[in-house]
Amino acid sequence: MGLFIAQLLTGLANAGALFMVASGLSLIFGVTRVVNFAHGSFYMLGAYVGYTLMQVLPGAVGFWGAILLAGLIVGLIGIIVEICVLRPVYSAPELFQLVATFGVILVIQDLTLMIWGPTDLLGPRAPGLKGVVRIMGEPVPQYDIALIVITPFVALALWYLIARTRVGTLVRAATQDREMVGALGVNQAWLFTGVFFLGCALAGLGGALQLPKGGADLLMDFSILASVFVVVVIGGMGSLPGAYLAAVIISVLNVFGVTYLPQSTLVLMFVVMVIVLMVRPFGLLGREEVAGEHGQVGEPERPIRPAGTGVRLLVAFLLALLASVPLLGSNFYNVLITDILIFCLFAASLHFLLGQGGLVSFGHAAFFGGGAYVAALLVTYAGTPMELALLLAPLGAGLAAIVIGWVCLRSTGVYFAMLTLAFGQLLWSLAFQWGDITGGDDGLVNIWPSDWASDNVVFFYLALVLCVGGILLLRHAAHAPFGYALRAARDSARQAEATGINTRHVQWVAFTFAGTMAGLAGGLFVFSKGSVFPNELEIARSFDALIVVFLGGVKTLSGGWVGGAFFESVKDVLTRFEYWRLALGLLIIFVVIVAPDGIVGSLRKLGERLGWLRGERELR
Amino acid sequence: MAAPSSPRKPRGPMMLELESVDSYYGKAQVLSDLSLTVGAGQVVALLGRNGAGKTTTLKSVMQLVRPRAGRVTFRGQDITRLPSYKVARMGLGYVPEERRIFTDLTVLENLEVGRQPARDGSVAWTQGMLFDLFPNLAERRHNRGKALSGGEQQMLTIARSLMGNPALILLDEPSEGIAPVIVEQMARIILQLKTEGLTVLLSEQNLHFAQAVADAVVIIEHGSAKFAGSLAELKAQPEIRDAYLSV
Ligand SMILES: Nc1ncnc2c1ncn2[C@@H]1O[C@H](COP(=O)(O)OP(=O)(O)O)[C@@H](O)[C@H]1O
Ligand SMILES: [Mg+2]
Numbered sequence: 001m002g003l004f005i006a007q008l009l010t011g012l013a014n015a016g017a018l019f020m021v022a023s024g025l026s027l028i029f030g031v032t033r034v035v036n037f038a039h040g041s042f043y044m045l046g047a048y049v050g051y052t053l054m055q056v057l058p059g060a061v062g063f064w065g066a067i068l069l070a071g072l073i074v075g076l077i078g079i080i081v082e083i084c085v086l087r088p089v090y091s092a093p094e095l096f097q098l099v100a101t102f103g104v105i106l107v108i109q110d111l112t113l114m115i116w117g118p119t120d121l122l123g124p125r126a127p128g129l130k131g132v133v134r135i136m137g138e139p140v141p142q143y144d145i146a147l148i149v150i151t152p153f154v155a156l157a158l159w160y161l162i163a164r165t166r167v168g169t170l171v172r173a174a175t176q177d178r179e180m181v182g183a184l185g186v187n188q189a190w191l192f193t194g195v196f197f198l199g200c201a202l203a204g205l206g207g208a209l210q211l212p213k214g215g216a217d218l219l220m221d222f223s224i225l226a227s228v229f230v231v232v233v234i235g236g237m238g239s240l241p242g243a244y245l246a247a248v249i250i251s252v253l254n255v256f257g258v259t260y261l262p263q264s265t266l267v268l269m270f271v272v273m274v275i276v277l278m279v280r281p282f283g284l285l286g287r288e289e290v291a292g293e294h295g296q297v298g299e300p301e302r303p304i305r306p307a308g309t310g311v312r313l314l315v316a317f318l319l320a321l322l323a324s325v326p327l328l329g330s331n332f333y334n335v336l337i338t339d340i341l342i343f344c345l346f347a348a349s350l351h352f353l354l355g356q357g358g359l360v361s362f363g364h365a366a367f368f369g370g371g372a373y374v375a376a377l378l379v380t381y382a383g384t385p386m387e388l389a390l391l392l393a394p395l396g397a398g399l400a401a402i403v404i405g406w407v408c409l410r411s412t413g414v415y416f417a418m419l420t421l422a423f424g425q426l427l428w429s430l431a432f433q434w435g436d437i438t439g440g441d442d443g444l445v446n447i448w449p450s451d452w453a454s455d456n457v458v459f460f461y462l463a464l465v466l467c468v469g470g471i472l473l474l475r476h477a478a479h480a481p482f483g484y485a486l487r488a489a490r491d492s493a494r495q496a497e498a499t500g501i502n503t504r505h506v507q508w509v510a511f512t513f514a515g516t517m518a519g520l521a522g523g524l525f526v527f528s529k530g531s532v533f534p535n536e537l538e539i540a541r542s543f544d545a546l547i548v549v550f551l552g553g554v555k556t557l558s559g560g561w562v563g564g565a566f567f568e569s570v571k572d573v574l575t576r577f578e579y580w581r582l583a584l585g586l587l588i589i590f591v592v593i594v595a596p597d598g599i600v601g602s603l604r605k606l607g608e609r610l611g612w613l614r615g616e617r618e619l620r
Numbered sequence: 621m622a623a624p625s626s627p628r629k630p631r632g633p634m635m636l637e638l639e640s641v642d643s644y645y646g647k648a649q650v651l652s653d654l655s656l657t658v659g660a661g662q663v664v665a666l667l668g669r670n671g672a673g674k675t676t677t678l679k680s681v682m683q684l685v686r687p688r689a690g691r692v693t694f695r696g697q698d699i700t701r702l703p704s705y706k707v708a709r710m711g712l713g714y715v716p717e718e719r720r721i722f723t724d725l726t727v728l729e730n731l732e733v734g735r736q737p738a739r740d741g742s743v744a745w746t747q748g749m750l751f752d753l754f755p756n757l758a759e760r761r762h763n764r765g766k767a768l769s770g771g772e773q774q775m776l777t778i779a780r781s782l783m784g785n786p787a788l789i790l791l792d793e794p795s796e797g798i799a800p801v802i803v804e805q806m807a808r809i810i811l812q813l814k815t816e817g818l819t820v821l822l823s824e825q826n827l828h829f830a831q832a833v834a835d836a837v838v839i840i841e842h843g844s845a846k847f848a849g850s851l852a853e854l855k856a857q858p859e860i861r862d863a864y865l866s867v
Contacts, residue, residue, distance in 0.1 A: 166732060169725065169729045169732050169733060170733060172722070172724060172725060172729075173722045173725060173729075173730075173733045175724075176722050176723065176724055176725075177720055177722065179684065179704075180716070180720045180722075181733060182703070182704045182705045182708075183682055183684060183704045183705070183708055183714045183716075184705075184708055184714075184733055184734045184736075184780065184781065184784060185705050185708035185709045185734075185736045185784050186705055186733070187703075187705045188705065
C-alpha cells in the first residue's frame with residue numbers, strides 16, 4: 001500500500017511539468033490553430049535558462065526566482081518566434097505551419113548546443129527541499145510534494161486568467177471565431193502574440209521546474225514532445241482541464257508501468273491514446289474540430305496533367321544517366337545513389353498521401369521502418385530469401401497501413417496527424433522495447449541480399465528498377481480515376497460524397513497504397529544496409545520525409561522524389577558542418593515564408609517566366 | 621449600366637461611401653464597380669436577391685473581404701485595406717448574417733468581447749442600456765450563447781456590436797430566420813437606434829421589412845447597384861422592383 005501511494009505521488013509530481021507544457025500547447029492551438037511542434041524546444045530552453053539563472057541567483061529565493069524568470073525569458077523568446085516565423089504562416093495550410101515550427105526546433109537545438117555545450121547538465125536541488133518524507137514507510141522526495149502542491153496553483157491561476165479576465169474572454173472567443181473577434185475591434189495579432197507568450201512561458205516554467213528531477217539535456221525537446229501530444233490529444237485540443245486530467249493519467253500510468261510492465265512503458269501511453277480516441281475522437285474533454293478551415297497559400301493548385309514531351313525526354317535522360325552510374329566504377333557512388341533512390345521512393349509515397357490525398361501524416365516512418373523490420377525479422381527468424389522478403393516487406397507494411405489507416409482516418413486534420421504520429425511511436429517503442437525479438441537498440445544485423453544481388457552494382461540496378469517503378473506507379477495512380485477521386489475527397493469531401501465517392505474508403509486505399517510503397521523502400525533499405533535499427537521508425541525519420549516533400553513542393557507531382565534526391569545528396573555535405581541544423585532550420589523557415597512552392601514549384605515558375613519572356617520577344 | 625438609375629445623393633454629411641468597389645473570392649468577381657453612399661443618421665436598406673452580393677458588400681466595408689479596386693470611405697477617411705479591427709475601432713459595428721455569436725461564452729461575456737472605449741460623437745452604450753433595449757437578454761445574461769433562441773441570438777449580435785459604440789452599424793439580413801413577432805421587435809429596435817443618432821446600413825431580401833425601417837434603398841444585382849433612391853421613388857417605379865426583387 002505504501003509503495004502504491006508513493007508511486008501515485010511520483011506520478012502526480014511528474015504530471016506537473018507535463019501539464020504545463022501541454023496546456024501551453026493546447027492554448028496556442030486553441031487560438032492560433034497552429035500545432036506548435038517547437039513546444040518541446042521551449043521546454044528545453046526553460047531548463048537551460050533556469051539552470052544558468054540558478055547558478056547566479058543564490059538561495060531559495062534565487063531558486064524559485066530563477067524558475068519564474070526562466071518562464072518569463074522563454075515567453076519572450078516565444079514572442080520573437082511568433083512574430084518572425086508564425087505570423088507569416090497563420091493563413092497557410094497545416095503542413096506549412098508544421099514545417100515552419102520544425103525549422104524552429106532545429107534552430108533552437110543548435111543555438112542551445114552553441115550556448116550550453118553538448119554535456120548534460122545536472123539540475124541543482126531545491127534549497128530547503130533536498131530531503132525525503134516517509135509516507136507509510138516509503139520515501140517520497142520533498143521536491144515531489146512541492147510539485148504536487150504547485151501544479152494545481154498554476155492550473156488555478158491559468159483557469160482564473162482564462163475564465164475570469166477580459167483577456168481570457170477574448171482568448172476563448174478567438175478560439176471559437178477569431179475573424180469575428182477581429183471584426184469587433186480586437187487586434188488579433190497581439191492577442192495571438194500574447195497567447196504564444198503565455199504558452200511558451202508555461203513550457204519554460206515546466207522545463208525549469210523539473211530541473212531538480214531531470215536536469216537539462218539536448219534531447220529533452222523531442223522526448224517530451226510525444227508525451228505532450230498524447231496528453232493534448234487525450235485531454236482534447238484546447239481544453240485546460242482535459243490537459244490536466246490527461247497529464248495525471250499519463251504520468252501515473254508511466255510510473256506504474258515502470259514497476260509492473262517495464263517492457264511496455266512507452267507502448268502503454270500510445271495504447272491508451274488510441275483507445276481514448278476510438279471512443280472519443282476529439283479527446284476526453286475536447287470539442288469537435290471543424291476540418292478544412294485552412295486556406296491555401298499562394299495560388300490555387302494547377303490541375304495535374306501528363307508530362308509533356310520535354311519533361312519525358314528529360315526524365316529519360318536522367319534515367320539513362322542514373323543507369324550509367326556504375327560505369328564510374330565507384331563503390332561509393334553506387335551505394336550513395338542506391339540510398340538516394342530508396343529515400344526518393346519513401347518521400348514519393350508520403351508525397352502522394354500529402355499532395356494527392358491532403359492527408360498530413362506525421363508517422364509515415366512507421367511503414368518505411370515497418371517494411372524494413374518485416375524483411376529483417378523474416379530473414380533473421382525464418383531464413384527467408386531476399387526475393388520473398390522484398391515482396392513481404394511492402395505487403396506487411398500495407399497490412400499495417402490498413403489497420404492504422406482504419407483508426408486514423410476516423411479523425412481529420414490535426415487529430416489525424418497526431419494519431420499517425422502516435423502509431424509511428426507505437427511501432428518505434430515496440431521495436432525499441434521488445435528487445436528479445438527485435439534486438440532493441442542493437443537492432444537486427446547481418447541481413448544481406450541473395451548471392452546474385454550481393455554485388456553493389458547488381459543491387460543498385462535492383463533498387464533502380466524497384467524505386468523508379470514504385471515512383472511511376474504512384475504517379476500513375478495520380479493520373480488514374482482513383483487519383484481524381486482522391487483529389488476530390490481532399491478538396492471538398494462533401495461534394496465528393498455527393499457525386500458518389502466514398503471519401504473515407506478512397507483515402508483508406510490511398511493510405512494503404514502509400515504505406516505499401518514506403519514498405520518497399522524500407523525492405524530495400526534493409527538489404528542495402530545489412531541492418532535495421534529502431535531509429536528507422538522514429539519521429540525524426542517521419543519528419544525527414546515531411547520536410548523533403550515540403551521542400552520539393554507539395555503542390556507539384558514530382559516534389560516528393562525531387563526533394564528526396566536533393567536532400568539525400570546534400571545531406572552528406574551538410575552534416576559535415578558543426579551547426580548544420582541551424583542552417584537547415586533557417587533554410588526551412590525561409591522556404592516556408594518566401595518560396596512555399598518548393599523546389600519543383602519554384603523551378604516551374606522560373607521556367608515559365610523565362611519561356612514567357614522568350615515568347616514575347618519572338619512576337620516582336 | 622452600372623450607374624444607379626437615380627444618382628441623387630442623400631442629404632446631410634456623408635457617413636459611408638463606396639466608390640467603384642470590385643471584390644472577389646479567389647478568381648470569382650462578386651462586386652463590380654459598386655458605388656453607394658449612406659448619409660449620417662440614415663437607415664439605408666441594401667436590397668437584392670439571394671446571391672446578389674449584399675453580404676459581400678458589407679464584408680467589403682469591414683475589410684473582411686478586401687476590395688481589389690475602388691475605395692471605401694468612412695466619415696471622410698479612406699478605410700480600404702485597413703485591418704478589420706481598425707475599421708471596427710473607427711466606429712463601424714458589424715452584425716453578420718450567420719450571427720456568429722460565441723456559443724461557449726455567456727451573454728455577458730459576448731458583450732464583453734464587443735466592448736470598446738466610447739469615441740466622441742457616438743452614444744456610449746452600457747450593459748444596462750442594452751438590457752433595457754433587449755429585455756430578453758437581461759434575463760439570460762448568465763446563459764451561454766448556445767442556449768439562446770434564434771431571435772435572442774440575433775439580439776445578442778446587435779447588442780454585442782453596440783458595445784463597441786459604433787457610429788454606423790451594418791446589419792446583414794436582420795429579419796432572416798426569426799419569428800414574425802421578433803421581426804416586428806427588430807424593426808422597432810432599428811428605428812430606436814436611429815433616433816439615438818445611429819446610422820444603419822442593412823441588407824434585406826424582404827422589401828416589406830425594408831419599407832418599415834428604411835429612409836433610402838439601394839438595389840444591387842450581380843454585384844453592382846441598379847437603383848438608389850428613397851422608398852417613395854422605388855414605389856413610383858414598380859418595374860424596377862419587379863426586375864430586381866423577388867416579391
Ligand atoms: N466564401 C465565398 N467563396 C466563394 N464565393 C462566394 C463566397 N461567398 C459568397 N460567394 C458568392 O458570391 C456571390 C454573392 O454572395 P453574397 O454576397 O453572399 O450574396 P447575398 O448576401 O446577396 O446573398 C454569390 O454568387 C455567392 O455564391
Ligand atoms: Mg447574404
